[in-house]
Amino acid sequence: MTRVEDSVQAIDLAVEPFGWLLLVIFIIGYYFIAAEEKYHINKAKPALFTGTFMFMLLGGYYAANGLDFSAFDVEIAHLILEIAEIFFFLFVAMTFIEALIERNVFDALKERLLSSGYDYKKLFWITGFIAFFLSPVADNLTTALILSTVLITIEKNNKVFLVPGAINIVVAANAGGAWSPFGDITTLMAWSAGKGAFTDFLFLFPASIVGWLITAYLLSRFIPEGAPAKIENTEPVKIHRGGKVIIFLGIFTIASAVIGKQVMHLPPMWGMLFGLSILKLYAYSLKRYHNSDIQIYKSVSKVENDTLLFFFGILAAVGALHFAGFLAHAVNLYTIFSPTVVNIGVGFLSAIVDNVPVMSAVLKANPALGLDQWMLVTLTAGVGGSMISFGSAAGVGVMGKLKGVYTFGAHMRMSWTIVIGYFASIAIWYVQYEMLGLYIKP
Structure with missing residues (x-):
């Protein structure tokens, strides 16, 4: 059976002036996203404009030249399906997070850390471990925002602690997200595209955690001695009624998405939406029988719509480049160079450009890679974004939370620690997949 992505390319516009115009529009649009x-x-505004405008131009070009729209129609249908799967998955995940925030679950966690009396080094390691193990479920951006808020609450002015602490959270959140289909949008894209089963991504855990631990150890050497002032005589923050049940429902929802994808051949968003329906029913029962209102619609209203629209725009823009033929030329890199070398380069490109469009481009190009290489590019795209502060959603989010403290310059002065961890992750991958052969050859 011919795959959709193998049949959509009708005209190679990459060698036409109109195709170059599309590329220029993409570059200009991405400049405003990065700036x-x-x-x-x-960044949602230029992303959404760029993605939709490029396809408006493509549609106009086909109409003006009297071309056959069948390939165009197939591309649009495939793109809408791809975006919808990611859009609704993230929508549900964000709704659950907002519901947990409303129930004081994360405030309770923050209060425990603040009243613990831990010194700087212990807080550094605790926030790092929480980030690494929370991001596979809560996603790397949400995790980084929550824990950077904890950092700035603990200590507002001590940059010697805050800068390495912030970098540690970004690296841990991105590394934790790399081994879970739920932890990073790039991993979710690879899983949704069928580049590996759910359990295949779990094999990236050793590479992810070793790379982060090495970076964290190097960063910890810059953490000052001493401890922040302990906050005492404060009322303990209590989790509201239903908060712990919602945690369980979140786990059930993730299990529904996994089972739905692996057993029932349903897209992951289907299981997520099923979980959302149960959450809404539970919210109804709490209000009716316990007079406790989760205010689920307020949770939905707080979902970061700009984030969702950014993903829509950037995936549409990359889709336009794919339809125009540019990615068909880019895939030649995998035949010119070793796939391992190219995929390692993807990590560095992810740090400069942002890992979402880079991973989208690789998936659209769809080079003939084995499972080992698809896992490598998932690892490098996820972890590589940490090398520059704006290379990942987590980094951008923390820069916003710690303005004037966690900056591009502050990050780059310690980025060498991340590069060392990055290559350590790749070394672990090489031992697992190339030396021990923990993969299935195509």
């Missing part, structure tokens, strides 16, 4: 802080414009 979000400079122009104070949310």
Whole structure:
């Protein structure tokens, strides 16, 4: 059976002036996305405009030249399906997080850390471990935002502690997200595209945690001695009624997505939406029988819509480049160079450009890779974004939370620790997949 992505390319516009115009529009649009802080414009705005405008131009070009729209129609249908799967998955995940925030689950965690009396080094390691193990479920951006808020609450002015602590959270959140299909949008994209079963991604755990631990150890050497002032005589924060049940429902929802994908051949968003339906029913029962209102609609209203629209725009823009034929040329890199070398380079490109469009481009190009290489590019795209502060959603989020403290320059002065951890992760991958052969050859 011919796959959709193998049949959509009708005309190679990459060798036409119109195709070059599309590429220029993409570059200009991405410049404004990357320069979000400079122009104070949310990156969703240029991303959404660029993605939709490029396809408006493509549609106009086909109409003006009287071309057959069948390939265009197939591309649009495939793109809508791809985006919808990711869009609704993230929508449900964000709704669960907002519901947990509303029930004081994360405030209770923050209060325990603040009243613990731990010194700086212990707080550094505790926040790092929480970030690494929370991001596979809560996603790397949400995890980084929660824990960076904890950091700035613990200590507002001590940059010697805050900078390495913030970098540690970003690296841990990205590394934790790399081995779970739920932890990073790039991993979710690879799983949704069928590049590996759910359990295949779990084999990336050793590479992810070793790389982070090495970086964290190097960063910990810059953590000062001493401890922040302990907060005493404060009322303990209590989790509201239903908070612990929602945690269980979140785990059940993830299990539904996994079983639905692996056993029932349903897209992951289907299991997520099923879990959301149960959450809404549970919210109804709490209000009716216990007079405790989760205010689920307020949780939905707080979902970061700009994040969802950013993903829509950037995936549409990459889809336009794919339809125009540019990615068909880019895939030649995998025949010119070793796939391992190219995939390691993907990690560095992810740090510069952002890992979402890079991973989208690789998946659209769809090179003929074995499972080992698909796991490598998932690892490098996820972890590689940590090398530059704006290379991942987690980094951008923490820069916003710790303005003037966690900056591009502060991050780059310690980025060498991340590069060492990055290559350590790749070394672990090489031992697992190439030396021990923990993969299935195509």
